[in-house]
Amino acid sequence: xxxxxxxxxxxxxxxxxxxxxxxxxxxxxxxxxxxxxxxxxxxxxxxxxxxxxxxxxxxxxxxxxxxxxxxxxxxxxxxxxxxxxxxxxxxxxxxxxxxxxxxxxxxxxxxxxxxxxxxxxxxxxxxxxxxxxxxxxxxxxxxxxxxxxxxxxxxxxxxxxxxxxxxxxxxxxxxxxxxxxxxxxxxxxxxxxxxxxxxxxxxxxxxxxxxxxxxxxxxxxxxxxxxxxxxxxxxxxxxxxxxxxxxxxxxxxxxxxxxxxxxxxxxxxxxxxxxxxxxxxxxxxxxxxxxxxxxxxxxxxxxxxxxxxxx
Numbered sequence: 001x002x003x004x005x006x007x008x009x010x011x012x013x014x015x016x017x018x019x020x021x022x023x024x025x026x027x028x029x030x031x032x033x034x035x036x037x038x039x040x041x042x043x044x045x046x047x048x049x050x051x052x053x054x055x056x057x058x059x060x061x062x063x064x065x066x067x068x069x070x071x072x073x074x075x076x077x078x079x080x081x082x083x084x085x086x087x088x089x090x091x092x093x094x095x096x097x098x099x100x101x102x103x104x105x106x107x108x109x110x111x112x113x114x115x116x117x118x119x120x121x122x123x124x125x126x127x128x129x130x131x132x133x134x135x136x137x138x139x140x141x142x143x144x145x146x147x148x149x150x151x152x153x154x155x156x157x158x159x160x161x162x163x164x165x166x167x168x169x170x171x172x173x174x175x176x177x178x179x180x181x182x183x184x185x186x187x188x189x190x191x192x193x194x195x196x197x198x199x200x201x202x203x204x205x206x207x208x209x210x211x212x213x214x215x216x217x218x219x220x221x222x223x224x225x226x227x228x229x230x231x232x233x234x235x236x237x238x239x240x241x242x243x244x245x246x247x248x249x250x251x252x253x254x255x256x257x258x259x260x261x262x263x264x265x266x267x268x269x270x271x272x273x274x275x276x277x278x279x280x281x282x283x284x285x286x287x288x289x290x291x292x293x294x295x296x297x298x299x300x301x302x303x304x305x306x307x308x309x310x311x
Contacts, residue, residue, distance in 0.1 A: 002214045004125065004133050004206065007247070009218040010228045011139040014249040015039075017294050018218050018287065019136035020047045020065070021303035027063035028304075031131040034064045036124055038117035039138040042067040049296045060297060064130070068120030076119060080192050122203050143232075147207065147239045210242035218247045219275070221268035226275050233279055245283045247307075248272055253288045 007019040016037065023035035034056060037044040044067055045052035048059050054069035117138065124133050137143045206212055215236055219229040229246065236243050252268055255261035276284055287306040294303060 001132070002210070002212055003131070004135065004213040006135040006137055006207075006213065006215045006241075007218050008137040008143045008215060009139070009232065010225055013218050013220045013225060014287075014294070015218045016043045016047050016136045017300065017303055018216075018247055018249060018307070019134050020044060021300040022307055023063055023065070023132075023134045024060070024297060024300050025304040025307060026132045026134070027060060030062070032062050032064075032129070033132045033134065034066065034124060034130040035059075035134045035136060036120055037065070037067040037136045038120050039136060041138075044136060047295055047300065066120075066124075068117065068123075072119050076196075080196060083192065118200070118203065121207075122199050125203055125206050126199075144235055144239075147236070147241060208240045208242070213242060214244040215241050216245040216247050217243060218249055220250045221248050221271040221275075223271055223274075226271050226278075229275065230278050233282070243282065245285060246275060246279060247285045247287065248275070249287045250289045251286045 005019075005022060007015045007022070009015055016039070019037075020035055023033045026033040035044060037052070042052075044065050048065060050057065050059055050065070052059075052065045052067050054067065054072065056064040056066045059065050121135065124130070217229050217232055217236075219225045233243050233246075251272070252261060252265040255265045272284070272286070285307060287303055290299070290302065294300065
């Protein structure tokens with residue numbers, strides 16, 4: 001099995017439940033496992049009925065959970081530009097708060113939710129603490145912006161670095177003119193901007209590596225959800241993210257004598273057949289509809305029993 005598993009899909013299909021259940025089963029199989037929620041509307045704590053914050057919390061033996069703090073990513077990104085403004089100030093170029101903000105948001109400014117998510121991905125992709133890391137991603141639109149973020153950040157950082165290098169060259173030229181060729185030059189070696197670009201590059205590489213990462217699309221057996229899942233798989237493939245599995249949640253298995261339930265069960269079967277026909281190369285796992293809310297580790301155990309090929 002790959003080391004990193006990402007669950008994604010439209011809102012309300014049960015991604016958090018499935019991700020938490022997957023993590024639970026991996027932990028029971030003996031793997032040190034971390035479940036990471038990158039959804040700004042965190043519900044991992046509710047799913048496991050335990051307070052989960054911005055630092056990994058132990059939920060059960062070998063099972064940990066964390067909800068990434070939206071402010072973390074934005075703080076890291078902004079600090080780079082504040083340091084750049086300070087360097088400009090040292091060079092005699094003073095920027096007021098509005099100008100720093102304009103520099104900070106130049107180009108395509110990613111949202112704090114996506115920045116937090118990519119920061120969470122980077123942090124736990126680079127950590128050797130856990131054998132398996134399961135990501136509960138935000139709804140489809142957020143996830144796609146997240147996958148595009150490494151290149152967005154790279155463009156923004158590249159622009160800032162180019163501007164900084166222009167200032168450094170002017171400063172170095174002025175120093176040389178004043179003090180001669182032996183004047184000290186500004187260090188052009190590795191720095192925080194370079195480190196961020198390299199970090200984003202590593203995240204992008206991992207997300208596209210089928211030996212390390214797999215993406216599982218969670219859906220429900222309804223026409224609208226199935227169509228969105230098909231589109232999501234198509235977009236993921238454009239990003240070269242390895243999609244392996246469709247997890248169909250809330251499937252009615254026993255309609256009993258309820259005529260309305262039997263009709264819905266038939267509609268669900270048609271939706272699942274459509275999904276199989278549209279994406280025949282992907283595994284399809286089905287999870288029975290659960291009565292009541294699926295919260296707490298005992299309830300998650302029942303969901304985990306339906307997940308195939310985990311270990």
